[in-house]
Amino acid sequence: MKICVCVKHVPDTAATIKIDGETGFKDSEIKFVVNPYDEYGVEEAVSLKEKNGGEVVIVTVGKAEAAATIRSALAMGADRAILVTTDSQFLDASLTAKALKAAMEKDGLPDLIFTGKGSVDTESFQTQYRLAHSLGIPVVNEVSTLSVDGKKAVAELEVGGGDKQVIEMGLPCVIGATKGLNEPRYPKFPDIMKAKKKKIDEMTLSDLGIDASAPGVTLEKLEPVPERTGAKMIEGSVEEQVTELIRILKQDEKVL
Amino acid sequence: MASTGILIETENGAVKETSLGVMTAAAGQEIIALVVDADPAGLKDKLAEYGAAKIVKLTAADKDVSASPDLAAHALAAAVEKYGLTALLGTASSTGKDLFARLAAIMDQPMVSDCVALDIAAKTAKKSHFSGKTFATLKVDAQVFLATVRPNAIEAKASAGAGEIEAFSADVTDPGLLTIKEVKKGDAGKIDLTEAPVIITGGRAIKAAENYKMLEDCAAKMGAAVGASRAAVDAGYAPHSMQVGQTGKTVSPRLYIACGVSGAVQHFAGMKTSKVIVAINEDKDAPIFAKCDYGIVGDIFDVVPVLTEKL
Ligand SMILES: Cc1cc2nc3c(=O)[nH]c(=O)nc-3n(C[C@H](O)[C@H](O)[C@H](O)COP(=O)(O)OP(=O)(O)OC[C@H]3O[C@@H](n4cnc5c(N)ncnc54)[C@H](O)[C@@H]3O)c2cc1C
Ligand SMILES: Nc1ncnc2c1ncn2[C@@H]1O[C@H](COP(=O)(O)O)[C@@H](O)[C@H]1O
Numbered sequence: 001m002k003i004c005v006c007v008k009h010v011p012d013t014a015a016t017i018k019i020d021g022e023t024g025f026k027d028s029e030i031k032f033v034v035n036p037y038d039e040y041g042v043e044e045a046v047s048l049k050e051k052n053g054g055e056v057v058i059v060t061v062g063k064a065e066a067a068a069t070i071r072s073a074l075a076m077g078a079d080r081a082i083l084v085t086t087d088s089q090f091l092d093a094s095l096t097a098k099a100l101k102a103a104m105e106k107d108g109l110p111d112l113i114f115t116g117k118g119s120v121d122t123e124s125f126q127t128q129y130r131l132a133h134s135l136g137i138p139v140v141n142e143v144s145t146l147s148v149d150g151k152k153a154v155a156e157l158e159v160g161g162g163d164k165q166v167i168e169m170g171l172p173c174v175i176g177a178t179k180g181l182n183e184p185r186y187p188k189f190p191d192i193m194k195a196k197k198k199k200i201d202e203m204t205l206s207d208l209g210i211d212a213s214a215p216g217v218t219l220e221k222l223e224p225v226p227e228r229t230g231a232k233m234i235e236g237s238v239e240e241q242v243t244e245l246i247r248i249l250k251q252d253e254k255v256l
Numbered sequence: 257m258a259s260t261g262i263l264i265e266t267e268n269g270a271v272k273e274t275s276l277g278v279m280t281a282a283a284g285q286e287i288i289a290l291v292v293d294a295d296p297a298g299l300k301d302k303l304a305e306y307g308a309a310k311i312v313k314l315t316a317a318d319k320d321v322s323a324s325p326d327l328a329a330h331a332l333a334a335a336v337e338k339y340g341l342t343a344l345l346g347t348a349s350s351t352g353k354d355l356f357a358r359l360a361a362i363m364d365q366p367m368v369s370d371c372v373a374l375d376i377a378a379k380t381a382k383k384s385h386f387s388g389k390t391f392a393t394l395k396v397d398a399q400v401f402l403a404t405v406r407p408n409a410i411e412a413k414a415s416a417g418a419g420e421i422e423a424f425s426a427d428v429t430d431p432g433l434l435t436i437k438e439v440k441k442g443d444a445g446k447i448d449l450t451e452a453p454v455i456i457t458g459g460r461a462i463k464a465a466e467n468y469k470m471l472e473d474c475a476a477k478m479g480a481a482v483g484a485s486r487a488a489v490d491a492g493y494a495p496h497s498m499q500v501g502q503t504g505k506t507v508s509p510r511l512y513i514a515c516g517v518s519g520a521v522q523h524f525a526g527m528k529t530s531k532v533i534v535a536i537n538e539d540k541d542a543p544i545f546a547k548c549d550y551g552i553v554g555d556i557f558d559v560v561p562v563l564t565e566k567l
Contacts, residue, residue, distance in 0.1 A: 013502050014521060017386045025390075036503065094366065120387050120502070125369040126357040133361035138433035141354060144496075154437070160350040160450065162442020162497050169434040179503045180496055214397070216366030221393040222385065225528060231535060231551030241552045242562045245534065248550060253532050255454070255511040256478065256567075 001054035003045040004110040006100055006128070007073050008035040009066035010121040023219045027089065032065065034073050037116025040177035043184040045114050046077035048148060055079050057107065061086060061099045067200055074195035075187035081200045082107060084208065090122060092215035095205075097130035102208035107201075109135070111171050112153070117142045117178040128176045138169035144180030259339055260285040260376060263332065263346035263355070264303065266294040271302045274347045274451045276412035278405045279306045281345060281374045283415060288339055290314050290332070293322035296421050304419025306412060312339075313423045316430075325351075327430040329358035334426035336363070336400055343376050343401035349451055356404045367402040368394055372409040372508070372529060376401060387502050387525035406508050407451040409529065442497065449498065452481035454511045455527070457500055460487035461516020461538075461556055468494060470560050471515065477567040483507070483527075485517050501526035515556040519544025536560070 011017065015030035034042065045056045058073045058081035060066050070081045084099045104110060115128040125141075132139030145156035154168050155175060187195070205212050234241045234248075249256040260282040265272045279287055289308040291299060296313045303311050314331050315321060321328040332355070336344055344359075346352040348370040360367030372391070373382040379401050385392040396403075449455065456478070458471050471482045484494035486501055500507055502525035512530035516537060517523060524547060527533070533548040538555050545551045552559055 011386065013387050013525065017389050019390065092366070094364070122385055122392075123370060123383065123387075125353055126360055126367055129357035129361040133358075139358075140434065141357070142350065156440075158350065158497055159439075161448040162446055162495075164440040164442065165436055166438040166440065167434050168437050173434075216397055217368065218395050218397070219392055220380065220395045223391050223393075225384070225388060225391055228533070228547050228549060231545045231548045233545070233551045233553065238554060238558050238562050241554065242559065242566050245550060245552065245563070246566055249511060249532070249534075253511075255532050 001048070001052055001112065002057065002108070002110040003048060003054060003112045003114065004057050004059050004104055005038065005041045005045045005073070005078065006113065006115040006131070007038045007042065007058050007060050007070065008116070008119045008121070009060060009062040009069040010035045010119055013120055019222050019224060023090070023222050025222065032069055034069055035116050035119050037118060037120070037178055039184040040179065040181045041114030041116055041175070042073050042076050042078060043182045044146060044175075044177060045112070047182065048112075049077070057082065057110070059100055059103050060084070061091060061096050063087060063089065070200055071195050072187070074198045075192045076185055077191070080198050083200055083202045085202060085204050086212070090219050092217050093124045093127045094130050094216055095210070095212055096127050097134060098210050099205055099208060100127070100131050101134050102210060103203070106208065109172065112148065113172065113174045115174060115176050117176045128174050132174040135172070137172050137174060139174040139176070140167050140169065141176030142178045143175050144178055146175060146181060258285055258342040259288055261288045261290050261335060261339060261341040261344040263344070263352065264289050264291050264299065265347050265349060265352065266291070266299065269294050269298050271299050272347070272451065273412065273453065274349065274407040276302070276306045277408060277410040278345050278347055279308065280413045281405050281410045282343065282376060283307065283413070285343065285376055287417060288312060288341065290335055292328060292331070293320070300419050300421060304417050305414050307415040307417040308419050309417045311419055311421045313421070315423070315425045316428050318425045323436060324430050325354055325358055326433060327428065329355055329362055330428040330431075331426040332359050333362050334428050335424060338424060338426075341400060343403070345374070346404045347451070348404035348406050349448070352404050356402060360402050363400065363402070365400050365402055366396050366398045368396060369404050370406050370506070371403050372406050374403060374405065384529065388506070388528040389525075406529070408453055408508050408510060447479070447481040449481045449483055449500070449505050450507055452507070453509050454478045454480035455483050455500070455507055455509045456480050456513040456515065457483035457485065457517060458488055458494070458515050458556070459485040459517030460491060462488055462493055465493045470557070474560055474564040474567070477564055485523055514544060514548070515560060517544060518542055519547055
């Protein structure tokens with residue numbers, strides 16, 4: 001079984017984002033990691049391979065620096081990788097999906113594709129759907145339980161209010177992974193060393209015949225979410241504190 | 257006038273409050289409310305009050321589309337064409353996000369998920385980037401502006417519309433790619449965290465699963481949902497479906513009350529855009545007090561029961 005995992009190279013969520021100009025951010029100063037949700041996809045793919053045999057291929061569209069992030073996914077047990085290089089962190093999702101599709105077609109289509117439920121930088125929540133639609137295969141997102149046999153996959157996902165859906169689909173399909181699916185492993189030193197020798201096949205968008213000139217979505221402005229400057233502390237006895245809090249919430253803020 | 261479609265979400269046969277906020281995001285446009293999972297007659301008054309010119313019951317070959325996400329997406333695409341919609345908006349709930357992503361892929365049009373502000377005429381949308389650390393303003397170059405709106409991000413304002421009811425049976429079929437085998441019901445009657453207008457969250461300080469009862473009692477008085485921090489989930493006090501934060505739910509209620517939560521960045525990633533944030537913590541130096549609106553220094557087991565009583 002051949003499994004592709006779409007891995008995005010994103011800033012560590014603990015990193016402070018310093019905005020640079022209208023739409024840029026200082027990316028050279030911060031650490032980048034495997035998009036946390038994609039990590040669940042890598043873990044699931046590698047454990048399926050460990051059980052059933054096969055091959056796990058990481059597919060990334062990103063800057064040349066993404067190679068370092070790809071190495072961490074390879075250290076988790078993936079076999080090799082494809083990096084489609086671009087020069088922007090902010091790619092239109094439909095463009096990304098086109099690149100992922102073209103790279104997979106060039107390499108030979110897999111039996112199963114994992115993505116994360118969304119990327120933590122652009123939070124666009126759609127690349128996996130565009131990829132699946134263009135390949136004419138099923139997609140299910142926010143999957144927290146999965147079983148795969150020879151021909152089909154059964155996925156469980158939360159649909160709000162604590163309800164869960166169980167969905168069955170044929171292979172190949174696209175699975176958007178989320179927390180709960182598994183516990184991603186921490187690569188050990190020998191795995192990290194081994195990953196250094198694994199192959200990363202690099203290509204550009206134009207090598208794949210993709211025109212990046214007319215994106216559907218463009219970033220016009222990036223600005224910090226206003227920080228709160230510190231709480232107004234409510235003093236007094238518990239009774240007094242609570243009475244004052246309720247008064248504020250009802251009368252001043254009108255949120256109750 | 258340009259027409260904007262709004263995918264209406266319902267609960268127990270009534271319009272969800274969050275859908276009214278989405279309608280308000282389209283103020284100034286001719287609003288066509290699309291209903292897939294309820295009887296439109298029961299929704300008419302509310303939808304007309306919030307500006308619907310038309311209320312369309314959408315089916316596919318007269319069949320209910322709400323049970324199949326792909327079928328619903330194809331039916332929505334047909335509705336866009338039939339009504340010449342220049343925009344179609346929905347709620348960024350778990351079903352809304354899923355449906356709009358399917359729809360955008362089918363229509364091959366751009367789509368912006370989980371917006372906190374929209375300008376339909378200018379085709380711009382504002383949304384979170386980098387887990388709630390920044391806002392991005394995106395310009396959409398599309399024939400049809402597709403977007404979902406973060407629940408409660410836009411406050412609902414009434415604005416009368418004609419509210420004429422009609423039915424549209426789209427000539428589409430399910431591509432048959434996936435089958436929903438089963439729906440496992442969660443705790444019935446619980447308000448969905450991502451859509452709740454008020455949330456009260458218990459952190460590690462809650463100390464035991466049964467102590468969430470204290471927060472549930474308080475929540476019941478406010479029409480609130482109960483959330484948890486990851487520390488509380490990891491300790492087994494609460495299920496993951498209650499977790500707020502970067503690896504849990506993103507919420508944006510008008511009021512967020514954090515009880516015994518320290519205020520880690522990963523927690524804030526999920527609730528930073530709440531309108532008013534209140535923290536109750538026994539440590540006066542807890543980092544959360546530097547990042548919220550109102551603070552009470554105190555033991556949650558003393559403060560919360562008094563709050564419940566006085567509400
Ligand atoms: C990759 C990653 C992802 C993460 N994702 C999330 C996420 O999605 N959501 C999330 O919440 N966290 C997440 N975290 C964890 C986060 O960093 C914090 O560890 C977590 O939020 C802490 O939870 P807490 O505030 O409940 O616990 P603590 O940090 O232990 O804080 C407990 C607080 O309660 C106070 N307290 C104790 N007893 C009482 C009492 N009786 N009355 C009043 N106050 C009391 C203490 O003073 C303290 O401030 C993530 C971390 C990582 C690395
Ligand atoms: N540039 C990219 N390279 C590889 N995979 C990506 C890329 N962008 C998005 N994805 C995949 O698509 C998922 C959804 O991303 P998004 O639509 O950006 O929220 C991510 O979790 C990734 O698995």
